[in-house]
Amino acid sequence: MHKWVSGILVLLMCLTVFSTILPAQEKISLRVAWWGSQDRHNRTLKAIELFEKKYPNIKIYPEYTAWNDYWTKLNTQAAGKNLPDVIQHDYAYLSEWATRGLVLPLDEYISKGVIDLSSVAENQISPGKIGGKVYGINLGTNSLGMLYDPELFKKAGIPFPKVGWTWNDFREIATRLKNKLGIYGAEAITKADAQVFKVWLMSHGYWLYSEDGKSIGYKDDKLFVDWFNLLLDLQSKGAIPSIETDIARGTLGVEDMFIVTQKSAMGLLWSNQIVAVSKAAKERPLRFALMPRAPIPNAKPANYLKASQFFSVTSQSKHPKEAAMFIDFFTNSLEANKVLLAERGVPISSKIQKSLLPFLGSSQREMFNFVSLAEKNSLPIPPPDPPGATDVVNNVWNPIVEQILYGRITPDKAAVEFRDKVTKILQQR
């Protein structure tokens, strides 16, 4: 009996000793989190395999979800002090996370060359800067664009959108497409996140929020009213899907988008989404046009270049250096980028951009061309949304858009209500 007990004790002791010795071999594990589609998951997992092959002493534990669950999960992990080492970050939240000290400044690793940014232009680095320090490395450059189906345009005998086209041109084209082909002219114009309204304001020379983030950034409510009168007009002509149709469709997979099923000739998308949409459309050629400008003389461009997403290292990471190495691998490894294939947007390293060209499919090439066209016709990136912006979009913007498009409230009344409610939210923060 006693023998048994001591035997087990010895065994246990051996195990403890071994388990303390083993990590001395420096097997490092990193947790990496991102959001995205299944396509992105597959590509990223492959890139991670390549990384592990290159650094056999580092093991990566991926944590991936869709956008909706991602922030719920991350916020909970942050509260539980259990954040992954590397997290994919968004422009909307990066400054908040940086000011709360949840993500690390990466300047130390950049200057030491752990993250090599020698072939990256300054304007690709600056979106990740907060208070002069780099908190996130841009994973790809994006711009909002009007994707169109050239075949449908030809069928209707309508010339393609040109650089500098305005929302009035858009209205005319969309209506003609509807009348000639009996399909929608464009979809996703009423996008639920106020993004289109923001670039509408931008082209007028304004922005949704003021510089200090405490009030609305435009003075004249006519801008609001004009925008919604345009939408109401398009809706009544059937040139865009009605609000009823859009609500009944809910949030869609790319396969169900009208531009994919040829029920719409145009659709608003972020440039990197062309890859997924083209894939769903069986690689039917689709092309990007710049965002329409404001229908006023001397309108400004309506495009800006956005960092599609960042990689950041969290302050809870025990291996920030290795985490930085992982980010460097994503940024500078041709092998990794051949697998990732610009699914997160145009890579920021000019070297990678060039060497990637021969490997691009037609949809990726269209994205590269569009982003460089947008670069020539763009305004500087607007400041990140103020705290409270999510509240504004969810609880003021979306409900009001619905009420206007269902005809429950006039744009004039809505403009006043919108201003009141938004101002209140912004000043509470």
Added chain:
Amino acid sequence: MNKRERYNNVMGYLFISPWLIGFFIFTLFPIIASFILAFTRYDVLSPPRWIGIDNWFRLLEDTRYHNSLKATFYYVFTAVPLRLIFALLVAMLLKPSTRLAGLYRGIYYLPSLIGGSVAVAVVWRQVFGSEGLINFILGMMGIKGLNWLGNPSTAIWTLIILAVWQFGSPMLIFLAGLKQIPDSLYEAASIDGAKGWDQFIKITLPMLSPVILFNLIMQIINGFMVFTQAYIITSGGPLDTTLFYSLYLYQKAFQSFEMGYASAMAWVLLMIIAFFTALAFKSSRFWVYYESEEGK
């Protein structure tokens, strides 16, 4: 003797300790925490900040909150009675013990087994979609279908129909209750010349009333907590007509990260449910018949 009793007590608590620990950690602690959080502003990332009763005042002027109350009450006051009526109806049909009764009972219970699941909600979206099954059938009959999910006056009805369709568990309870009613009562009534409807009003309903009360209370509680269906099928739209209480609470807590506000909402919901449960109990003395004693 005393020692032995104490020993027994300790052993008893030890045996139920898995449940006790679960209760303290996963039920009691969160309840207390949510009560305290209801008086704070807490966004998960930074520590909670005490703001007194601000959250409760904000409830008064939050129009989306009022929309959610409206939607929830509408749902509870239509879906619950309809489901109970339907459950009773089917239970009456299934009461006779024929050879296949067991099979039928099983089949009719099926929707409730799968009804709360995400999969059924997804199917429901397809059925009521603008190119879904319902519109397809209507189209074959030459009727132009509606945009069920996009129309503010029909969207909530797709959810109510889904709820009514899941009548299984109240049905089983009704069935058990019906079986308890002695046949002799019906026989006596037939001899006195009472027909089917009279028998139903005068015998079945009063004899069944304790079971109805039980079902009513359970369904009210369930009804107020409805979440999954609206989350997946309509996500609260159109125009907040299906923005059920729990759904808005979830959005506030896990999309806007206003944990304090959401906690305050949770406590109001508790009070609402408690009120209606109490109302059902109080009213029961006027309509629930217990055989054993007069009135009680």
